[in-house]
Amino acid sequence: MSLTVVGSVAFDALETPFGKRDKVLGGAATHFGLSASFFTEVNAVGVVGGDFSEAEWDVFRRHQINTGDIEVVNGGKTFFWSGRYDYDMNTANSLDTQLNVFANFDPKLSENSKSAEFLFLANIQPTLQKGVREQCPNAKFVAMDTMNFWISSAKDEVIDTIRTVDCIIINDAEARQLTDEPSIYKAARAIMDLGLKAVVIKRGEYGATLFTKDAYFVAPAYPLESVFDPTGAGDTFAGGFMGYLSAQNDLSDETLRRAMVYGSVMASFNVEKFGTDRVDALDHHEINARFKEFKQMTHFDDIPFERSAAA
Amino acid sequence: MSLTVVGSVAFDALETPFGKRDKVLGGAATHFGLSASFFTEVNAVGVVGGDFSEAEWDVFRRHQINTGDIEVVNGGKTFFWSGRYDYDMNTANSLDTQLNVFANFDPKLSENSKSAEFLFLANIQPTLQKGVREQCPNAKFVAMDTMNFWISSAKDEVIDTIRTVDCIIINDAEARQLTDEPSIYKAARAIMDLGLKAVVIKRGEYGATLFTKDAYFVAPAYPLESVFDPTGAGDTFAGGFMGYLSAQNDLSDETLRRAMVYGSVMASFNVEKFGTDRVDALDHHEINARFKEFKQMTHFDDIPFERSAAA
Numbered sequence: 377m378s379l380t381v382v383g384s385v386a387f388d389a390l391e392t393p394f395g396k397r398d399k400v401l402g403g404a405a406t407h408f409g410l411s412a413s414f415f416t417e418v419n420a421v422g423v424v425g426g427d428f429s430e431a432e433w434d435v436f437r438r439h440q441i442n443t444g445d446i447e448v449v450n451g452g453k454t455f456f457w458s459g460r461y462d463y464d465m466n467t468a469n470s471l472d473t474q475l476n477v478f479a480n481f482d483p484k485l486s487e488n489s490k491s492a493e494f495l496f497l498a499n500i501q502p503t504l505q506k507g508v509r510e511q512c513p514n515a516k517f518v519a520m521d522t523m524n525f526w527i528s529s530a531k532d533e534v535i536d537t538i539r540t541v542d543c544i545i546i547n548d549a550e551a552r553q554l555t556d557e558p559s560i561y562k563a564a565r566a567i568m569d570l571g572l573k574a575v576v577i578k579r580g581e582y583g584a585t586l587f588t589k590d591a592y593f594v595a596p597a598y599p600l601e602s603v604f605d606p607t608g609a610g611d612t613f614a615g616g617f618m619g620y621l622s623a624q625n626d627l628s629d630e631t632l633r634r635a636m637v638y639g640s641v642m643a644s645f646n647v648e649k650f651g652t653d654r655v656d657a658l659d660h661h662e663i664n665a666r667f668k669e670f671k672q673m674t675h676f677d678d679i680p681f682e683r684s685a686a687a
Numbered sequence: 688m689s690l691t692v693v694g695s696v697a698f699d700a701l702e703t704p705f706g707k708r709d710k711v712l713g714g715a716a717t718h719f720g721l722s723a724s725f726f727t728e729v730n731a732v733g734v735v736g737g738d739f740s741e742a743e744w745d746v747f748r749r750h751q752i753n754t755g756d757i758e759v760v761n762g763g764k765t766f767f768w769s770g771r772y773d774y775d776m777n778t779a780n781s782l783d784t785q786l787n788v789f790a791n792f793d794p795k796l797s798e799n800s801k802s803a804e805f806l807f808l809a810n811i812q813p814t815l816q817k818g819v820r821e822q823c824p825n826a827k828f829v830a831m832d833t834m835n836f837w838i839s840s841a842k843d844e845v846i847d848t849i850r851t852v853d854c855i856i857i858n859d860a861e862a863r864q865l866t867d868e869p870s871i872y873k874a875a876r877a878i879m880d881l882g883l884k885a886v887v888i889k890r891g892e893y894g895a896t897l898f899t900k901d902a903y904f905v906a907p908a909y910p911l912e913s914v915f916d917p918t919g920a921g922d923t924f925a926g927g928f929m930g931y932l933s934a935q936n937d938l939s940d941e942t943l944r945r946a947m948v949y950g951s952v953m954a955s956f957n958v959e960k961f962g963t964d965r966v967d968a969l970d971h972h973e974i975n976a977r978f979k980e981f982k983q984m985t986h987f988d989d990i991p992f993e994r995s996a997a998a
Contacts, residue, residue, distance in 0.1 A: 582893040596905035633987040664991040671989040676944040678982040680975040
């Protein structure tokens, strides 16, 4: 199967307690696409400026990502974001956001991108997300992200868009904000009731949880002693999750569970280096080795307790 | 095997968004002992005042907890704590603390309590904990708790005591405070290096993690839509953990993992009602049914990904 992602392609300037970079490749579609490319065929839909160089295109090429639908605006500049992470690596402080060519982003999907069976709507204006979703009537599984900015400024549009997809992948604060429910369990159920098959709630250093009609599943985070740069971790998670589903072409609870773990595996690599550096250099052996570690971290034998065993 | 717990027995006054109680049975040794009693023989060591009535003793009796080492100071009053939980049920606001007879608590262990193979030192002054530990030279597995107050006011004594036990069960903030390490993984390793076999870090609504020489294990929290009263959840967790280990009389990683889950099971019941009400009324069928739910929440098949599976 193939997977289309629509979202930002960007340059990031990053400052963390571990160092500083003035300009690295970033953006939701970039992080998502790279991560998913280890599992399936990926079409990326986005927009960049004339400042997007061969070095950046090479990253996409190395991973056989189809970039035909990444529009190039030659006179324009690529979306630029600058952020700083302090001691608490969970929260980014935005220093500068220059939308540039992304301000007028109007996703145009080729027939190839439209015909993908799996579709991910990364965080962009919700009405644009809905428009893309409508261009892909035959997609069998569509997931979306959103953010606090859209939930506070365009909640009705966000909810309208949610009603057209199968799955949402958001963080716990966003789930609470969207539903006014302090309990993430109640929040997830309320979001499910908008007509979704699955709700994935990302909880940063605490992992991620999956809600479906029949199942509740918890994937822990990988125990990294140092998170180097958390930028893009959420999109990298989503890329592993959707990429694995697309590769398996199956939406059973068992496959969704493994997709949660592959998403967590990919996110754990992403934060080990700046920008896309770590995922760009990954191989399948490393991915499966870490998947096995997740199994080790969570496995226990299902042996019921019997009182007679007590002395 | 048998299990001795040394700690507070108290009356609590509680206020949560779900209601209010003026006087319920509480205290670390109470919550721990009740929880552990579902798995093993428990000796409780503590002190109460003359105001401790038959209704309270009945709770211990119903669960066959040996109360011979709970000293009764007839002219005195039982330790009293009053707290309020607001919307964020993770943090207790202490309204009133009256140590009463607990102020002069000097644990005296009978031969029976001293001869238990498993020992839990609930949160009391660290030098008292160490004294108890020294009264039980033959205990094969000793665990302790502590709290922020002792870490800030008597850190050296806390560390001295840790060096005499096998396992510590504390929350994430305490682990960070004890080691000045913001990463709980680094903090756990630093605490392990004091000579422990196991470090258990409780993370509230995010579950609990186990560190041993060879293993790292994550138990999620049970997805409760409403936490009614979190008082005693940590001690109830420790009671399930230590009670299960004592019953199995085994300290392998596999048994420790299941002990983590039984601890989480017991804690999840504890918070469903005020004080000891829910655990007091539990049965083994309910405990094993929830254990099975934890298995469902975390299980996935260990099937490595193969790229050839992609379309």
